[in-house]
Amino acid sequence: MTDIGKIHSYDCDKGIGMISPVKGGEALPFVKAELRDQLHDPKAEDRYSYETGTAENGDIRAVKLWRANDRSPQNPHRGH
Numbered sequence: 001m002t003d004i005g006k007i008h009s010y011d012c013d014k015g016i017g018m019i020s021p022v023k024g025g026e027a028l029p030f031v032k033a034e035l036r037d038q039l040h041d042p043k044a045e046d047r048y049s050y051e052t053g054t055a056e057n058g059d060i061r062a063v064k065l066w067r068a069n070d071r072s073p074q075n076p077h078r079g080h
Contacts, residue, residue: 002049004068007042019048019062028052028062036066 010017015032020045035042042048047068050064055061 001052002051004047005010005062007044007046007048009044010042014043017027017042019050019065022047025055030062030065034065 003021003023005019005021005028008018008020017030018027019030020027028050032038034050040064048065049068050062050065052060053063
């Protein structure tokens with residue numbers, strides 16, 4: 001299932017960050033390898049779509065992150 005979140009924090013030197021679901025809930029960790037756009041580092045408050053996965057240690061994390069569509073249901077008129 002795909003969710004939408006806002007970048008809470010990102011450390012470009014370490015390639016790790018946290019994303020907060022817009023629907024509420026705890027922030028989830030992610031790693032740079034999961035970013036579909038490797039050319040641009042995410043910044044705080046950027047909106048991303050993501051899926052959830054399980055890390056080797058059993059913790060839930062964000063995976064398959066990509067910049068949220070400008071015409072998402074939360075903002076249908078953006079991008080015109």
